Amino acid sequence: MPRRHFLVRSFVALLVASLAASPALADPPEGKGKGKGRGKSSGDDGAPAASASVSAGAGGISVSISVGEARRMAMDVGAIGYKPLPPGIRKNLARGKPLPPGIAKKYAPGPMVTRLPAYPGHEWRVVGTDLVLVAIATAVVVDILLDVFH
Numbered sequence: 001m002p003r004r005h006f007l008v009r010s011f012v013a014l015l016v017a018s019l020a021a022s023p024a025l026a027d028p029p030e031g032k033g034k035g036k037g038r039g040k041s042s043g044d045d046g047a048p049a050a051s052a053s054v055s056a057g058a059g060g061i062s063v064s065i066s067v068g069e070a071r072r073m074a075m076d077v078g079a080i081g082y083k084p085l086p087p088g089i090r091k092n093l094a095r096g097k098p099l100p101p102g103i104a105k106k107y108a109p110g111p112m113v114t115r116l117p118a119y120p121g122h123e124w125r126v127v128g129t130d131l132v133l134v135a136i137a138t139a140v141v142v143d144i145l146l147d148v149f150h
Helices: 001-028 067-076
Strands: 105-107 122-127 128-136 143-147
Touching: none
Parallel strands: none
Antiparallel strands: 105 122, 122 128, 128 143
């Protein structure tokens, strides 16, 4: 019987320790998942949002344009009022992943493309109301500027 009590107490202690540690494990690592600041864009006040950047794992590209600047360019060329993606499809749009299948992917308007920063091997696409930088060869999303064409 003493051995059985030892095993039960050990199991209970292990269970309590794992439950105590679970809240710390619930949050995604810094910079991953839906964390602070994800999905935010500049407001209608015209103030530019911070420039987005991409990790070295995504080709080492650092995007040098803010959402506010891109939105002003879109307004200058009359490319606003686009319909947003449905929420279920929009959450499949993420950096480091290929463009989701079955969504309307358009090239960015020509007059706007000439003003956007150019990155060799990449192109700007319009996905719903978002401006997306995509690797041409793999269709992997390098960066997303949210609600540029809203």
